[in-house]
Amino acid sequence: MKPRIAFFDFASCEGDQLQIVNLEERLLELLQHVEVVSFREAMKEHSDNYDIAFIEGSCTRASDEERLKKIRANAKIVVALGSCATIGGINCIKNYRNQTEVRKEVYGDKYELFDTYLARPIEAVIKVDYKVPQCPINKEEFLSVAKALLTGQKPFIPDYPVCVECKMNGNVCVFEKGMTCVGPVTRAGCGSCCVNEGAICWGCRGLIDNPNTDAHKEVLEKYNLTPQEVMNKFKLYFGWSDTNAQKPQS
Amino acid sequence: MKSRVILKVEFPHWIASLIKTENVIGIKAKEAGKFHFGKLRSSGELRLDYDVAVLPPKKYLQPPKEDLLSYNIASFKVTPSADFQPITIIGVHPYDMHGINQMDAVFSDENKDTNYLGRRKNVKIIGVDPVKASAWSFWHDMGTAYVDKGFDLWLTDIGDRYFIEIGTKSGENLLKPAKTESASKIDIERHKKARSGLKNICSPSRRIKTDIKKIPDIFRANHDHGLWEKRAKTCYSCGSCNLVCPTCYCFDVREDMELNLTGGRRVRVWDGCMLEEFARVGSGENFRKERSARFRHRFFRKMVYMKEKIGALACVGCGRCASACLPDIADPVTAINELSGLED
Numbered sequence: 054m055k056p057r058i059a060f061f062d063f064a065s066c067e068g069d070q071l072q073i074v075n076l077e078e079r080l081l082e083l084l085q086h087v088e089v090v091s092f093r094e095a096m097k098e099h100s101d102n103y104d105i106a107f108i109e110g111s112c113t114r115a116s117d118e119e120r121l122k123k124i125r126a127n128a129k130i131v132v133a134l135g136s137c138a139t140i141g142g143i144n145c146i147k148n149y150r151n152q153t154e155v156r157k158e159v160y161g162d163k164y165e166l167f168d169t170y171l172a173r174p175i176e177a178v179i180k181v182d183y184k185v186p187q188c189p190i191n192k193e194e195f196l197s198v199a200k201a202l203l204t205g206q207k208p209f210i211p212d213y214p215v216c217v218e219c220k221m222n223g224n225v226c227v228f229e230k231g232m233t234c235v236g237p238v239t240r241a242g243c244g245s246c247c248v249n250e251g252a253i254c255w256g257c258r259g260l261i262d263n264p265n266t267d268a269h270k271e272v273l274e275k276y277n278l279t280p281q282e283v284m285n286k287f288k289l290y291f292g293w294s295d296t297n298a299q300k301p302q303s
Numbered sequence: 304m305k306s307r308v309i310l311k312v313e314f315p316h317w318i319a320s321l322i323k324t325e326n327v328i329g330i331k332a333k334e335a336g337k338f339h340f341g342k343l344r345s346s347g348e349l350r351l352d353y354d355v356a357v358l359p360p361k362k363y364l365q366p367p368k369e370d371l372l373s374y375n376i377a378s379f380k381v382t383p384s385a386d387f388q389p390i391t392i393i394g395v396h397p398y399d400m401h402g403i404n405q406m407d408a409v410f411s412d413e414n415k416d417t418n419y420l421g422r423r424k425n426v427k428i429i430g431v432d433p434v435k436a437s438a439w440s441f442w443h444d445m446g447t448a449y450v451d452k453g454f455d456l457w458l459t460d461i462g463d464r465y466f467i468e469i470g471t472k473s474g475e476n477l478l479k480p481a482k483t484e485s486a487s488k489i490d491i492e493r494h495k496k497a498r499s500g501l502k503n504i505c506s507p508s509r510r511i512k513t514d515i516k517k518i519p520d521i522f523r524a525n526h527d528h529g530l531w532e533k534r535a536k537t538c539y540s541c542g543s544c545n546l547v548c549p550t551c552y553c554f555d556v557r558e559d560m561e562l563n564l565t566g567g568r569r570v571r572v573w574d575g576c577m578l579e580e581f582a583r584v585g586s587g588e589n590f591r592k593e594r595s596a597r598f599r600h601r602f603f604r605k606m607v608y609m610k611e612k613i614g615a616l617a618c619v620g621c622g623r624c625a626s627a628c629l630p631d632i633a634d635p636v637t638a639i640n641e642l643s644g645l646e647d
Contacts, residue, residue, distance in 0.1 A: 082562045200560050209557065213578045214539060220546035220627070221367035221573055223339055223358045228629055230335045237539040237629060263579055265594075268537035272629045 056203070059091035059103040060134075061124055063110030063117055064144050064172065068189035069135035070094040070109055076192050083196070086203050105130045105202065111137040111144045113172045125179040130202065133174065133181045134195070136188035136290060140259035143188075144172035145292030148299050171301050174293055183208050187243055188257035188290070194242060211241040212262050215254050218245035227253045233276050235286055238264035256290040304451075305469040307483040308490050314465060317481035318346035321391060325427075325477075328363060330356060330394030340392065351394055351458070355437040355621055359399045359549035360392050364406060364422050368572045371418065371556065377565040383417070384568075389425040391477065396433050397450040397501075398442040398619040402549025403428070404453040408613045409552055418571075427473055431458040432497060436505045439622025441636050443502045444511035447619040461493035509622070509636055512645035518616060522606045525642045526599070534638075535595035537630035538577070544601065544624035544633040545575030550609070550617040553581075576600050602638060 060070055073080065074095050090100040106128035112121060125131055136142035147155045148171045156164040175181060185191075185198050194210075201208040211217070215236035219226065222245055227234045236245070236254035240261045247254055260266070266287070273283045284297070292298050309317060321327050322343060329343030330353050338353040340360050370384035395403070410419035430450065442448055450457075455474030459466040466486060469475050486494070513521065545551045555574040560567035574581060577598065582591040591597045609617035618635050625634035 079562060086564060196562060197559075200562065200564065203564060204560065206558075212580050214541040216539070216541035216543045217546060217573075217575070217578070220358070220543055223362070225333055225335050225337045225357060226627065226629075229337070237541050261579075263540070265537065265539050268539060268630050271537065 055086060055088045056105055057090045057100070057103040058087045058105045058107065059089070059100070059124075059128070060094070061091070061106060061108045061120075062093065063108065063121070063138070063175070064113040065110030065135065065137040065142075066189075067094055067109065069138075069185075072189045072192050073107075073195060076196070079196070083199060087199075101127050103128055105132065107132045107134050108138050108175055109134045110175075111141050111172045112175055112178050113144060113170065114168045115170055116168055118178050121175055121178045130182045131175075131179065132198065132202075133176065133184045135190050136186060136257050136259065138175050139181075139184040139186045140290065141172055141174040141177075141293030142257075142290065143292075145298065146288055148172055148292050149288060149297070152299075171299055172293075173301065177293075177301070184210065186210065186240060186258040191243060191246075213241050214261055214264075215239045215241045215243065215245050215248070215258075217241050218243070219248050221245075222249055224248050228276060233273055233278060233286070235269065235291075237272070238266055238269050256286075260291055260294055305475070306486045306491075306494075307467045307469065307478065308461075308464045308486050309467060309481055309483045310464045313482045315346040317478075318343075318349055318393070320480040321393075321477065322346065324480075325391040326388060328360075328390050328392045333357060340394070343393065349393060351431050351460070352434050353394065354433070354435040355396070355440060355623065355626075356399075357623075358547060359402055359621065359623070360395050360428075361399075361402060361406065361549050361552075363390060363392060363426060364403065365410075365419055365552060365554070365573075368570055369418060371569045371571055373566065373568045375566045385417070385421055387421045387425045389427070391427040391429065393429040393431075395428050395430040395454065396442075396621075397430065398440075398445070398447040398621045399549050400428070400430050400450040400453050401447045401615070401619045402621075404450070405550050405609070405613060405615060405617060405619075406552055407453065412613070427477060428454045429456045429458065429474075429477070430454040432460065432501060433504055434460055437622055437626065438506060439509070439626040439634070440505045440620060441509040441511060441622055442620030443505040443509070444515065445616065445618060445620030446515060448501045449498065459494050459497050461490060461497050464490070466490055466494040466497070505620075511636060512640045513643040515616065517643070518639060519607045519610045521639070521642050522603060526603075528642060530638065530641055531599040531602075532595045534632035535593070535598040537632055538594045538598050539630065540577050540579050540594055540597065542575030542577045543627040543629075545577050546573055547623040547627045549619055549621060549623075550605070551575065576604065598632075602635070605635070606639075 090103050106124045133139045160167045198208040218241045232253050234253035235256040239256040240258040270283050327343040328340050329349045331341050331348045333339045337357050339357045372383045374381045410416040454470045457468040553574045554571040556571045583589040605618040
């Protein structure tokens with residue numbers, strides 16, 4: 054019997070699920086191996102009977118927790134999709150600010166009607182088996198994780214910095230081009246796609262497991278960034294793991 | 304070694320005719336004043352006045368990612384991947400030629416590496432003596448300013464002409480469309496002079512202050528020196544020093560299955576001993592868990608182990624590791640001088 058898979062979303066732009074729809078004819082090929090029982094962005098049917106749950110988005114409300122726990126209870130395997138779900142993503146920028154002000158800014162004078170709390174990756178609420186990082190996810194990496202799960206293997210997600218892929222691609226280091234990036238502490242796997250196109254690494258895949266962030270902060274200051282600018286580099290995607298950000302009371 | 308000369312006015316015509324008949328890779332300008340080896344489309348792109356290439360020409364012999372074989376688990380069929388296109392690389396510097404010669408030794412030792420050797424057989428090399436050096440280069444002191452093997456042709460700028468050493472028969476064949484002349488006494492004198500001036504191209508601040516023959520013993524004696532821990536404190540474990548090195552050859556092997564879940568490819572990709580996962584084994588243990596252990600290992604590999612294995616220091620003085628290292632801890636010059644007790 055084909056494994057039954059389901060997609061869910063929390064606070065996010067749904068860009069990761071869009072990447073899956075963007076697989077187009079290859080999505081049909083994948084469907085030869087799996088049965089999709091829930092995928093709000095692509096179909097109207099829904100079932101709570103599934104083996105693998107793919108979850109996009111971060112948890113930003115107490116009420117999200119109940120839904121997440123239900124998914125966890127239903128699924129044998131939970132896979133987090135994208136930056137918001139795996140590392141909290143840019144949603145965690147709000148964790149640096151006064152939460153009442155943030156709510157007022159978004160919901161105006163009706164802010165009290167809208168429930169919200171510190172943004173967090175879904176791992177802060179439920180056990181996650183595998184993570185597909187990036188903003189948005191890389192279709193190829195999603196397929197590689199799916200293939201690994203279908204063949205009973207452990208998915209391969211690199212635990213080395215983006216520098217590895219930049220070097221493999223023969224890129225001139227952004228620091229040599231008068232710019233700075235967070236590639237030296239960011240998990241690779243994107244193929245250094247942003248730097249390949251002349252941009253910088255913003256860190257959307259999150260930190261590697263053992264990043265030397267102290268060393269990188271020193272380097273950024275050596276390259277004339279102010280302490281505030283260095284902080285901002287780390288706030289964009291690394292907010293959840295940053296000790297300067299507010300943490301939920303446990 | 305046989306030699307010829309070619310006038311610089313004739314040189315572009317020769318390169319243009321090579322581009323017509325060969326798959327030519329040449330040294331070209333990249334952004335931010337850097338250079339790289341890439342497909343040469345016209346003779347005008349060739350920049351033999353370069354200082355150093357971002358990546359060594361190693362990438363054409365051991366590509367960052369290559370297929371080893373393809374398989375089908377339904378039919379139990381395995382096909383080795385052996386698609387080695389002939390290429391001609393123009394503009395290899397002596398230190399990089401030393402790097403390739405070391406790779407030749409490594410990949411034909413014990414386990415003969417089919418892919419590397421198959422590719423190597425199809426690569427012709429036209430080397431060139433440097434006229435510039437990067438600020439990080441120190442090949443003047445690593446015994447790699449000159450090279451006497453591995454190439455098919457070797458060029459030296461001697462004013463209005465290039466002096467050409469002919470290394471192989473296929474090198475001689477590459478010269479067929481070129482309008483060359485036999486080297487005169489003056490040409491030979493100029494060549495000698497250009498060669499003797501090579502050692503003055505690297506900056507004097509990049510001097511190795513000890514006799515390089517002593518390097519392996521100096522490192523052996525300093526296995527527990529404080530330098531490893533001190534420098535590794537700011538090490539990213541990003542592997543940049545490994546990946547830009549002309550003598551690093553480690554790789555990882557991965558499986559890439561097709562979506563039909565029956566066919567697939569086995570690929571190998573560059574790896575580096577500075578990466579945290581490099582020395583993790585099946586049981587989950589990591590036998591070089593500390594940054595300092597990995598950091599020291601890279602240096603010992605270059606300065607001690609490879610000397611024992613192939614008889615040459617695996618540091619050719621290109622300075623790429625030092626230049627690629629943002630926290631500036633990878634520089635062999637300062638490490639060798641510090642361990643020799645001869646730093647400033």
